[in-house]
Amino acid sequence: MRKFVLRLVGTGFVALILLETILRIFSMAGHPRPTANIDGDYLLRPGETGYWIRGSAREIVSHYTINPQGWNSTRDYAEDLADPQLIKNALIGDSYIEGFHVNTAESIAVQIEQRIGNNYIFHEFGRAEANLVDYAEVYNKFGLADYCYVFVLVNPYDLVGQKAAFMGRGDRRRNDSLIRTFYRNCATMRYLNINLGLNEVLRKLFRTTSERGSKTSDPQQINTKALEKFGSNTIFLYEKEKMPDAFLRYLPDRKLQIEHELKPIDFGFDVHWNLAGRINCAKTIANYISTMENIEMKNAR
């Protein structure tokens, strides 16, 4: 029995070394989001670049760049604001707008700019797990009322949010500890947790509830107070498949349905938009603006 246990331990050890080696050589292990507490908001660490990796076999790989303001964008928003020639627009949303799943250089904002040109630029304000309370805070804190167009991507879950997930939640940024440092440097741990979702499986097994809670389909719970905080330059983006009519009725007239021409729009096991999904969103917005502003669209891929 002892020999067998030693054999098990030995096999496990060799497997661990092999796995760590393979994960490092082929860069298969995901990395946690590089977060930061910026002005009391739970944003991303400015200046960070890296690769976003998801899936057990690196099915999703993309390059991200965090700008000086703490958003996943190739643009420096402060520099843009200082340039009066530029026509500023904004995109607000959750992880779909945060945009880690595709290269930052191919984000929705970049896709729109390529199609419209004419000095139209887009600032992206996306954070995972965000909701309408966050969106309203972003709109007000970053002076988006002065922007030309502000597109807010919403789904029923966002609309019923009552508590901010990242705006004013800088306390969520955890300090670096020894365990966290070890975790960040151990490809196997990150792979098991981030790529394979071990923490979620354990959570379900031991029936602990996540901070996010469960989705609701009750339109009576829509946060109408947060909705009122948006100005007249706001257009609410939605996907028809995800937005019941009961919720649509609460949105102001300024709403825009995303037309998904290119298919497939996601990564299969990960429902976030892939590049096709983001191009669809970009085309929808670009078409809207070009129609409203009578601009000829450019050819873009």
Place this chain on the structure above:
Amino acid sequence: MLFNSLEFFLFLPTVFVLYWLVFGRNLKLQNLFVLAASYIFYGWWDYRFLILIVLSTAVDYFAGLNIARREKRIQKRAWLGISLGFNLTLLGFFKYYNFFVASFIEAFQGIGYQLDIRTLQIILPVGISFYTFQTMSYTLDIYKGKLQPTRNFIAFSTFVAFFPQLVAGPIERATKLLPQILSPRRFDYQQAIKGLRLILWGLFKKIAIADALAPTVNDIFEHYQDYPSGILILGAVCFAFQIYGDFSGYTDIARGIAKLLGFELMLNFDYPYFSRSVAEFWRKWHISLSTWFRDYVYIPLGGSRVSAWKGVRNVFIVFLVSGFWHGANWTFLMWGGVHALLFVPFFVLGYNRVHMGPIVSENKWLPKWSTVLQIAFTFTVVTVAWVFFRADSIGIAFDYLRRIISGPMEFGKYLNPYDNLPLTKELVILGIFITTEYFLSTGKLNGVLNHSRGAILVDACLLVLILINIPVEKGLAFIYSQF
């Protein structure tokens, strides 16, 4: 709980440690512990299932004792009838009631009559097809005089509910498993190592082959009308490997766990896709079921020791019943019927016992071209039959096959619905798997596996391969646990 679930990953080591270290010195306690673990395992699916298995155990335990005790044949037969009647009623009700009712209603609708018989919301108890057949083999063997009944109720209950093979086989015979349960077991290092490797190999087949191909198979069969014939062929071939990886993977895990606990279960799959004929295929696929039908249906009907047409009749009966055992749908009957049609020519011409030796001689690495062609042809006809097994209806199966023949032979750019990427990774792993199975079947890898350090590396590599192929979603239930 599924074998490829986190719950089982915690369950098995706990059982293993307690089994050997706490209960290892007392056979009765050890068997009682295995029984308790088996009931926990089975009850994890649904605690209500336990009532059925306990009832089946009790009926067959007492039936077995009475069959042996009674002097007169008619009394023995009566008790055998009770055992078979109870088990077949159990199976018939839970598995086939709705099918028969629905078919009955449909048949009468066809001639203009509307019947008002309601189907029931019956939950199919997991593994019922397996443990009922296993317990029936016990009473049948006692009746035939091959086995003496056991008075040890705990041992018999353990035989019925033994968790490694409870849900999807292999269907063990009491003559083989019961003596192992009744005998003291000692921990054997080599047996445990082989068990561990079987578990790893089984998990690899289940996760890296079966689960990896499942989204593609589901998509192609559900939307077969939208795809050209090249993709339909891909779908059929993928299903052939999905069901093989799923079922043989499960059996390997079952045998591996049994070895860890000091038991030997029968080989259920002997590299069937390297068969040179359909006859050979049925000697190598789901061996425990085919031998069960041979011993308890085919031979009692007379087997081949009857007239030619009766022999053919017996073959058809066995294949049709075998097909029907797999599920309550006409497609399974059709699948059995197709195999009967494929098997009968070999049977009639006396070629069903031809390919008994290895596919390649010991001093050679590759088989002859004629053997390769035979294997390819057999795989093709077996895959065609699988279309009936997988399709939702016979009409769909025929339509699927018709579109393969008549449709444009294109493959196009097919994207795996799991990740919306081409199937490159899955097909490369499948290629490596087939090559490995070939070398395993021909014994060419024995040297590596018998070398201790080489074997550790092999096991470690298997573990890593399993981990990097785990799909990022909920574990897919084994196909055969539906039976």
